[in-house]
Every structure is written in C-alpha cells, then in structure tokens.
Amino acid sequence: MSAANDMKALIERRVNRGLRGHWYPVCRSAELGEGLPHGVRLLGERLVLWRDAAGRLSCVEDFCPHRGAPLSQGEVFEGNIACRYHGVVVDRDGVIVRVPAMPECALEGRRAVAAYPVTETAGAVFVYMPSAERPEPPALTLPAVMSDPEWTGFLCSAVWNTNYRYALDNLADPMHGCYLHAQSFTLAYGSKQDLMRIERTEHGFRVERVSQKDANFDWTEFEFHPGSMFCFLEIPYPPAAGPGGPFRIIGFVTPIDERSTRVFFWRMRRVQGLARESWRFLYRARLEKNHWEVLEQDRVMLEGMPDDARRREMLYQHDIGVSRIRQILTRAARAEIEAEQAAGGVAAE
Ligand code: FES
C-alpha cells in the first residue's frame, strides 16, 4: 500500500473513532452525586468522574493502578477516589496517595493514571480529551444563548448505538425533517421538495433549504472552535406551543466508542417572566414527550444503518451539509495525526 493510502486509512480510522483535542459533554451534572463515582466512556476510553464535598469535579482513567479494577466501583474518600478491590487511593492528578493494605508501600506518590480536565456548565459535565496538537485545554466555547438569562431551556440526552458520524450527518441534513418526522408536532409543515445551499459563517457553516424559511426544520448551523464543536437549529413554533420565540435546539455529539454515541440537546426558548414559567410547565407537561418521539425516530433510523453505509451510499444535492461535515472532520483528523507524527509517533489506535 502506498504512503498516501496508509494516511487515508489512518485518517478514516481516526475520524471514525472521534477527534481528540476537544471538550465533550459526557453526562448530566445530576448524574454525579456527591460521594458516588460515575464511570463514562469517551472516544473508547474509560473514565471515572467524581465530585468532592466542596462540589469540585475530578476525572481520571477508570483503571485502578494496582490491578486494573474499575475505580468507578469505588468510593470518594477525602476528595480522592478509593478502589473497592483493595482500597488503593488515587487523587485527582492520577497519583497514588495511599495503599492501605501495605505499610510504606513504594507505589505511594507515583503518578499512575491519566487525569483529564473537567468542567461543568449548563447542567452538563464536559471533559477535555487532549491531543498532540492541543495537549492543553483551550477555554470551552459554548453557544452564547446557553448562558444568556433571556433564554431558558432543558437538556435532553440519550445514548444511541451508532457511530457519532451518523448523528452529525443527521444534524447536517435538514431535509429529513419533513419525511422522517412527518407525523410529528409541527414538523409536517412546509414543502417536501427543495434544494439545499451552504453558507460560510464566522465560525463554521449554515446549511439551509433554498426556498423555505421559518416553516419547519429548515437550516442547521455548525460552529467549530478550538476545542469545541456544536450545532444549532431552530423550529418555528405555533401559538399552541406556548409563549416565546422560536424553539432552538443546540446539539453536541459525543463519541463514546466507534459503535455508540451520546447526544446532548439543549432545547431553548427566549422567554422571560411569567411566560417563561408557563412555557416551562407546558414543555414538561406536553412538549417534552413529543420531542422524545422525534428523537426516537432519529435514533431508530441511525441505529439501523450499517457501520459502513458510506461505502455504498449515493449522495445527492441535499447532502452538501453531510459532505461539508465530513471534509471538516477529515481535515481535523489529518492535523491531529500530523501533530503526532511531528511529536515522534502516531498514537495507538
Ligand atoms: S485493583 Fe484496585 S486496589 Fe487492587
């Protein structure tokens, strides 16, 4: 095989696994109670998260340095994590601080497992997965509406048994809305035929229907920042959906491993005062159920696609958003691999 083909195969595997050098949401804040460690997987790696008595979060590999037991089965002890198997205690930097079963054990003081930057915002916990290109975490950039007091919303998150690329492709494809979700609340509005166009934006691109605007799921915008990527779209709402402006969905897609993905959708609306309370009530009482149904339609469709569907697919004009996302991931994977090569070797797959 030629070097160019080797590189192509390497890039393909890397894109499939998911890009490092990014902050990813890994769970809801509420999943992390005080004192109880929580295991997650990100880009195929097992991680454990915990919260100490002061509320501070920590994240290290979910691997006990003694014999490899999952630290996530252990407990939080004086702000560190203690393995349940033989009690070895690891701190938030991945250093073994105590081996209780053995007096003056030489393992104490050894940095034995990797530690990851972790932060919490808008009801979710984000972990930074370093890369050779970006070993240190850049500041986490989020959509402005997530911290804008004029907006309010709900975080909805689910695990889908599919590669994250399918979840991104799905978001870059507004045209599926009026077919896949045709039976759903509001998503049947508008025409079923159109062309798509792409526009560059300051931080990414917008893919939109050419002849339909503000009728349905008519566009998606993707933003790419050093260390974070997300998308958003808006769905115009009829008066029956209560007070407030359009319904905005902010999406983050987290690769768990090559076969599973966790999606995080913040469903936001710009609405204040009493109207905000009535919308929040209406959302919980009625709208949330509709939205879960829509998400389930996406999940079932994507989980039913073969892992290698792209080898046989036949794209048409509407897939320009899908192609753009793929180009961007490919470029980012190439940069990641080249940075590893420059640093002396490509990280193991
Ligand atoms: S495997 Fe964790 S203490 Fe032994």
Ligand SMILES: [Fe+2]
């Ligand atoms: Fe959808």
